[in-house]
Amino acid sequence: MPGFRYSPSAGGSGPARLREILGRASRPGVISFAIGMPAAELLPARQLAAAQQQVLPGNTAALQYGLPSVALKRQIVELMAERQVACGEDQVFLTSGAQQGMDLVARLFLGPGDTALMEDTVYDGIRLAAGRLTERLITVPTDTAAGIDVDAVASCLAAGAQPRLLYTIPNGHNPLGVTLSAARRQQLIALARRHELPVLEDDAYGALHYDGAPPPPLRALDPDWALYLGSFSKILAPSLRAGWLVVPEEMVSRLSPLKHGADLDTPSLSHHVVSAYLAAGHLAEHVARLRAEYRTRRDTMLACLAEHLPGELRWTRPGGGMFIWVELPPALDAADLLEEAIAGERVAFCPGAAFAVGESARARHGFRLCFATCTPEQIADGIHRLGRAVERALERVGVL
């Protein structure tokens, strides 16, 4: 076996224990709320198949190298207008899913020694993307009622930190479920302007709201410092790998060679399929259906949590997205509970450690439930099982 000398900045092979546990969570018979997957039965497979047939075999240009789809960019401009974000095609940059947008923006702003600012409990993709470029990831807490702690951001900046980039998820936060309040959006943008701090807003869940639309995106408040990241993964289908950035036009010419180096600056066949789907006018009705179905699932999960979880636990009531965050008493470790829950009750969730940037007590004693993937019947069954697993764990540590 050769002894390869890997670059330290490439990281290791990932947190083995967590991956191993989550591997077991995907076994047949386990009800899993662990992964942020859309409901398979709600994917618009038939309409996407029709969109594929619109593209092939007729449009061979869709198979070729070429420039990013102008048609899709125009459609995204229209979608953004519905969200009160005014932009032109030249400010839209197509990516291979939102994760690539994160990676490219991180590469644009971060190098060795640079500081990135993010929440201490947040989607792990930003930690993976930014953490390879710099070791300096500084964090602020998140209030589960109103979103990222903007006062903590202000203190951090006042204390002299000079982050090159701030990342946050304003709507349907992953994993905390919270939506950023309108007041905090204004405060955050004021800070971004004053400190010339680019804010990357990850809006993968913005269209999935259940109690009325969230406040307008940060980019609606500021077209300079707010960089918008969108995705069709949660509202159409993840494997299309269709995401986009809305950024100042000048930035597009810098993202383009970065994407060339990452996976070539070409439209995928998928982007043409997404464009054909949108041109057929299906999206609004489909998203309305997703909202209705996911609202039911959220409400079912909340009701079941109230019925089956002991009073020692707390959880969020998300107005959007796909996730509920559950907080355990400090005596219980979420990763331990997950092992017991899979082995004893065949139910799974994602322990908070997966989302921790650095040390985080919240992450250690909290976990994420995805309410989108399972049917209401599975949710009722699974949360019942979860309640039994939690009760046994609390007895074990002497809390019950």
Added chain:
Amino acid sequence: MPGFRYSPSAGGSGPARLREILGRASRPGVISFAIGMPAAELLPARQLAAAQQQVLPGNTAALQYGLPSVALKRQIVELMAERQVACGEDQVFLTSGAQQGMDLVARLFLGPGDTALMEDTVYDGIRLAAGRLTERLITVPTDTAAGIDVDAVASCLAAGAQPRLLYTIPNGHNPLGVTLSAARRQQLIALARRHELPVLEDDAYGALHYDGAPPPPLRALDPDWALYLGSFSKILAPSLRAGWLVVPEEMVSRLSPLKHGADLDTPSLSHHVVSAYLAAGHLAEHVARLRAEYRTRRDTMLACLAEHLPGELRWTRPGGGMFIWVELPPALDAADLLEEAIAGERVAFCPGAAFAVGESARARHGFRLCFATCTPEQIADGIHRLGRAVERALERVGVL
């Protein structure tokens, strides 16, 4: 306008003059040999459309997040066996085109201060991928008759250079057209073993050979230090973004979190479509047809070059791939000639500067012609035009 503070390692907005010229090359009426595009009329659009219908709407799992397609990995194992490379599914890592494989392997081995070794005139994607990670790109020349100068590699290593990675294109070199000789493959692998140097062999053109199959890939000679990079872009369709690595199994577990950070570790819908296409058994016949057609185009271009180009020019006679490399007399700059050729004769090529790693006289006075994209009739017309443009340029500088 905000004054963004970009990371210096993100690079600039690319070589503006070249991009601008190549933009003009794509205008209607210009016969372009500039871009490495497969022939549009040879793309198997009808069979790929049928493969899409095999996948959707029936297989909704193909729309979801999930593990990389095991079916496609198995098919790649079979394709590799035909090339005399023995490997298992666990050594196959699916990527979003060969470029992503390059980017991920570069990230795995290169960090600030590390050295990467490559040819001085080579596909620019590796420069883009590696050059963002380290400034230390060292180069060796390439012999247009036998491939990368392995003696120069040996001298470089003997002199104490400690590259972390060597990149080369053994078959149908881009842009030089050369195929690495069997003897040099043995020598290169012996060096890789002795110096524990990972060699990334980019085999995007390996299946496209016109005078008999090339020698077996480096990975057939050494399953440890040779890292194999394959792609369906040139033999099926670029926009499918389907590439793969064959690497030691232990390396896969390190590539996986890197890909997660880059664009999430998910199969694309496209990978399922490629798998359905392969399962239908179309590939061998399609590649045979490509070989026959591209051989005709290569021969047409070579005959036209001999007929229309002045005796002061030299060019390669490629046994594979898609490119012929033309060398100008030192008095002529290829980028200047391109401007004249587009303006005066409406014919375009890709100037060598696009492929230069550092300073390279060869790159300055050479250019690449792609013989795959245009029909034989267009090739005859275009090379005739090119001959006229070259003659005028030689007159201008006083050589003719």
